[in-house]
Amino acid sequence: MKYHAVKGTRDFYPRDMAIRNWIVDAWRRVSLRNGFEEYDGPIFEYLDLFRAKSGEGIVSELFHFTDRGERELAIRPEMTPTLARMIAAQAASLPRPIKWFSVPRLCRAERPQRGRLREFFQWNADIVGTDDVLADAECIFVVLDFFREVGLTPQQATLKINSRSLLAALLAARGFAPDRHAEIYTVLDKRDKLPPEVYAEKLESVVRTPAERSDLECMIQAHGAGGLDEVAELARGNEAAEAEIERLRELFKLLAAMGVADYCTFDMSIVRGLAYYTGVVFEGFGQGALRRAICGGGRYDQLLTVVGGPPMSGLGFGTSDVVMLDLLNEFGLLPAEAGVSKHVDFQVIDAAGDQSHVVLRIVAELRRAGHCAEFSYRRGNLGKQLKQAAGQGAKWAVIVGDEYRQRQALAVKNLGTGEQVERSMDSFLADPVGQPAATP
RNA sequence: GUGAGUGUAGCUCAGUUGGUUAGAGCACAAGGUUGUGGUCCUUGGGGUCGCGGGUUCGAAUCCCGUCACUCACCCCA
Structure with a gap:
């Protein structure tokens, strides 16, 4: 150098x-x-x-x-x-x-x-x-x-x-x-x-x-x-x-x-x-x-x-x-x-590869609510995106994929425990960190 | 300003009495894998061997110089 x-x-x-x-x-x-x-x-x-x-x-x-x-x-x-x-x-x-x-x-x-x-x-x-x-x-x-x-x-x-x-x-x-x-x-x-x-x-x-x-x-x-x-x-x-x-x-x-x-x-x-x-x-x-x-x-x-x-x-x-x-x-x-430089709350994942507009809407709303929300420039390939989410220590993964296409729902996964629940878009955005009621 | 030690990949380090195209692990990236993460496997990018000169058929390796860093001295608010 x-x-x-x-x-x-x-x-x-x-x-x-x-x-x-x-x-x-x-x-x-x-x-x-x-x-x-x-x-x-x-x-x-x-x-x-x-x-x-x-x-x-x-x-x-x-x-x-x-x-x-x-x-x-x-x-x-x-x-x-x-x-x-x-x-x-x-x-x-x-x-x-x-x-x-x-x-x-x-x-x-x-x-x-x-x-x-x-x-x-x-x-x-x-x-x-x-x-x-x-x-x-x-x-x-x-x-x-x-x-x-x-x-x-x-x-x-x-x-x-x-x-x-x-x-x-x-x-x-x-x-x-x-x-x-x-x-x-x-x-x-x-x-x-x-x-x-x-x-x-x-x-x-x-x-x-x-x-x-x-x-x-x-x-x-x-x-x-x-x-x-x-x-x-x-x-x-x-x-x-x-x-x-x-x-x-x-x-x-x-x-x-x-x-x-x-x-x-x-x-x-x-x-x-x-x-x-x-x-x-x-x-x-x-x-x-x-x-x-x-x-x-x-x-x-x-x-x-x-x-x-x-x-x-x-x-x-x-x-x-x-x-x-x-x-x-x-x-x-x-x-x-002490050395952790990034604290991601939510990693929002486009699992289908063509849902960028939905992902960005969720990301923007989470950020507006004060949460650190990230998404990958890589589209599709859920496995890689989850890996990326885990790599930067995200607490939650929010998956936009089949359940969104079929019924406007999100899969929300707790990356610490591995637990995953399905939530409606509205209920998730109203209270992203709250434990949801049982899946409808 | 003085003295000593160390310089090889982003990091930690191998590198045989001087010998052919300089290696490993970690990290990074891609793939295995078009809906499930930290593991694993494969592959890849990345080096003027700090720099300059000398010795030699041949130098990362030996010699000289120089620069940088580290440690100690001086100083310490």
């Missing part, structure tokens, strides 16, 4: 499209029942919007171009800047809390690899305009509501939770100036994602003395059931840290009240790579062969000010279709029906 799909992009043939819709529908269903409203924005934005949020370094990771009006634009690599821009523009008039979700198509100019492509779909849900811990709980619940919706158990997927505020308070008490925190976070985030030697090397480059490093390691390894108590020991007398620990305890109680505590653990090593997180941070992990992060999110305080809006606290999360489908496949949680 001369042309093929560009590196890192996918063609969605009907089966693939059905699977994509299956997961997007689940995201949408879960979002809506959690009280979120859907929004969307343009697929490209000013390049500066992304520079403002992520810095100059982001540019090489973007697909960007200059339009004929010399505007520097970029295809969106994430949704959050657009969300911030949209909320900032109408911040004064939006009712709080702002609970919005979106399933944007995003593009990043990265080298593709397992779970990461150059074009993908991402589910984002954010709660903006409040710093209430109830919002933290609700946002995290949405993720776990989705896990349960698709059948992911706490043995298959978990959510690790931490707090940037807590980290900041503990770091400050150890003499790390606030302007050093960001680079320390970036390294800490890699603790469980890099080989130990590589991580150690990176840590040395930002934390000079061995004493500081072992202190940090001691702090960061707190996790699990007793993790918060361990940290509370370390934080004794540190007011800011103690307050945040209390907030986390409350968060875990709320998650327990919502019945999703089984999925959640406290873990001080979760810090997220992203610079703008300021409060609670969390990351989901698959517990199978691919033990990678499958979703992540957190609270941010300065996001809107970056785009010129008023200060507003919020939190949100994101996850991609690529990594989520990998995970669901791994656990066999993608049902066969």
